[in-house]
Amino acid sequence: MADQIDDYVKRPMRYQNIDGLDELLIGVLLTGVGLLQLFREIAPSGSIWKHNATFEVCAAAVFFIVVYDRKALKKRVTYLRTGYVKCRHTRKGVWRIVAGALMAIAVAFATFFVLYRFALPSSKLVVIAWTSALWGLIYAMLTWMDAAWRWVVLVALIVAPPVVAMLPLGHLWSDYLPYLLQGLIFFVSGAVTLTLYLRRNPVLEQGVE
Secondary structure, three states: OHHHHHHHHHOOOOHHHOOOHHHHHHHHHHHHHHHHHHHHHHOOOOOHHHOHHHHHHHHHHHHHHHHHHHHHHHHHHHHHHHOOOOOOOOHHHHHHHHHHHHHHHHHHHHHHHHHHHHOOOOHHHHHHHHHHHHHHHHHHHHHOOOOOHHHHHHHHHHHHHHHHHHOOOOHHHHHHHHHHHHHHHHHHHHHHHHHHHHHHOOOOOOOOO
């Protein structure tokens, strides 16, 4: 009973991503754009995928689909279970974000140092390391680090892409696989959050406004 009350009290703070849809859809967006870039790279000369306009139109379509689906899923899934709750940030929640952000920065610096010490430094590796750190910061702010397993996801999000970039996978995969991995990590985290949310929150008889 006490756990249920504690969960209810914390719910407004983490309501924005209580269902994991933001993580899930960011994963879809990152993976979709990454695949479009990969298709453009491997497409034969003269293919429609080689044109910048094709990439821009498809990327815009993916973005608008994600935005629309978020609103639709919130209405059809989230509001039927927990209603609409205005998010009010507490000091404890803010400190979780700060702790997650500091951890992301620290792990990013440590990862970059290790890569620089034991691998040949390159501008590509630097970009991948820092984009991973940036997505780590976004993940910490988005999720409020409200569960212990999120720290594992945060470390994976920051460390895994640069490490993959070092593997002897060939020029093509070493360029694009790290970014696809960032999207996949977001997608898996969102899927786990959504699954837990659906199990814990049955549909309400009447939506709460």
